[in-house]
Amino acid sequence: MSALSVFAPAKINLALHVIGQREDGYHLLDSLVAFAPVGDRLTLRPAEGFSMTVSGPEAQGVPTDHSNLVLKAAALFAAHTGMTGGVAFHLEKNLPAASGIGGGSSDAAAAIRGLLQMGFGDASSVQARVLGQLGAALTRLGADIPMCLSPEPQRAQGVGDDLTAATLPPLPCLLVNPRVGVATPAVFKALIQKDNPWITTPPQFADAQDCIAWLAVQRNDLQPPAIATAPVIATVLETLAALPGCRLTRMSGSGATCFALFATPAEARAAETALRASRPEWWCTEGTLGDQRAASAPRPAFNVAQISRG
Numbered sequence: 021m022s023a024l025s026v027f028a029p030a031k032i033n034l035a036l037h038v039i040g041q042r043e044d045g046y047h048l049l050d051s052l053v054a055f056a057p058v059g060d061r062l063t064l065r066p067a068e069g070f071s072m073t074v075s076g077p078e079a080q081g082v083p084t085d086h087s088n089l090v091l092k093a094a095a096l097f098a099a100h101t102g103m104t105g106g107v108a109f110h111l112e113k114n115l116p117a118a119s120g121i122g123g124g125s126s127d128a129a130a131a132i133r134g135l136l137q138m139g140f141g142d143a144s145s146v147q148a149r150v151l152g153q154l155g156a157a158l159t160r161l162g163a164d165i166p167m168c169l170s171p172e173p174q175r176a177q178g179v180g181d182d183l184t185a186a187t188l189p190p191l192p193c194l195l196v197n198p199r200v201g202v203a204t205p206a207v208f209k210a211l212i213q214k215d216n217p218w219i220t221t222p223p224q225f226a227d228a229q230d231c232i233a234w235l236a237v238q239r240n241d242l243q244p245p246a247i248a249t250a251p252v253i254a255t256v257l258e259t260l261a262a263l264p265g266c267r268l269t270r271m272s273g274s275g276a277t278c279f280a281l282f283a284t285p286a287e288a289r290a291a292e293t294a295l296r297a298s299r300p301e302w303w304c305t306e307g308t309l310g311d312q313r314a315a316s317a318p319r320p321a322f323n324v325a326q327i328s329r330g
């Protein structure tokens with residue numbers, strides 16, 4: 021068996037409404053999610069046991085031991101499927117960690133897609149029931165993992181694990197992180213109002229401008245508590261809003277990464293050039309949001325949707 025390379029795209033919460041809280045403390049969400057053409061790259065090579073190396077521009081501080089979400093997800097996969105053999109993972113880290121764009125969760129989901137694609141797991145045991153149990157365990161590992169298993173536009177409800185495919189037009193986007201790590205639990209803890217209104221059901225959008233007009237009346241309820249935790253996020257949003265052609269600005273996930281949407285890719289590219297010149301210390305990259313399934317990995321032998329919606 022040869023090596024397999026799997027793309028782990030950035031996840032963007034175009035809208036993120038917090039609509040309640042469960043007794044165990046987890047929050048109930050209603051979020052519209054899309055994926056960017058920028059992301060990490062995970063390579064899987066058959067080996068004895070599981071191991072992990074990390075390289076790339078954002079590798080510093082990313083664990084290479086069993087605390088990496090890639091190795092944790094692989095261990096869960098092995099426990100649930102009876103997988104024999106092992107894999108040497110290599111992670112090329114391009115996304116800043118702890119930044120609200122799903123980095124570790126997207127890497128973990130890429131590991132699961134890769135293991136399925138390589139044919140690991142006892143085929144007879146990888147049935148709907150096993151995949152459902154694995155899905156529940158992966159949600160406990162990272163609430164963003166289920167939505168990253170199939171990197172396509174989707175509405176995420178429940179604690180992030182109740183997924184419905186959504187149709188979105190291509191959305192030209194600029195992603196910006198001010199290089200401040202934000203801890204997700206701290207932001208949820210700082211959220212005062214837990215029972216906010218739901219998302220209105222997304223209609224069919226004629227084009228990017230139509231979608232942006234609809235998004236403008238949605239929210240990210242974690243934005244105010246994240247700004248209270250890391251005030252620089254407000255500066256990022258103000259800076260993005262002042263860029264020529266910017267139609268909408270918002271924070272993704274629990275921050276600190278923010279995004280700006282544009283009507284055309286040319287406007288997004290021009291905005292990236294301008295921002296790189298004025299704020300060279302910030303991480304920024306442009307790309308068109310949408311469906312990254314084709315780029316992420318060949319389709320695995322088993323239905324990934326069974327895990328993510330299990």
Ligand SMILES: C[C@](O)(CO)[C@H](O)COP(=O)(O)OP(=O)(O)OC[C@H]1O[C@@H](n2ccc(N)nc2=O)[C@H](O)[C@@H]1O
Pocket residue numbers: 033036045046047048049051120125159160161162163164165178179180204205208273274
């Ligand atoms: C903010 C989002 O990124 C939106 O997509 C996710 O809800 C967070 O996903 P994640 O980073 O994978 O989060 P996890 O590592 O599973 O959870 C970190 C912590 O965030 C809080 N958490 C997470 C998800 C959720 N629905 N409710 C919560 O209250 C819990 O305190 C949890 O212990």
Ligand SMILES: Nc1ncnc2c1ncn2[C@@H]1O[C@H](COP(=O)(O)OP(=O)(O)OP(=O)(O)O)[C@@H](O)[C@H]1O
Pocket residue numbers: 081082083087088089090116117118119120121122123124125127128164202204273274275
């Ligand atoms: N593969 C990984 N990539 C990045 N961080 C990882 C990974 N595995 C474990 N971690 C640890 O998880 C922490 C959170 O990183 P991650 O990139 O998942 O952030 P996040 O903001 O929780 O993402 P999101 O909220 O969008 O799901 C990091 O500080 C790091 O110590």
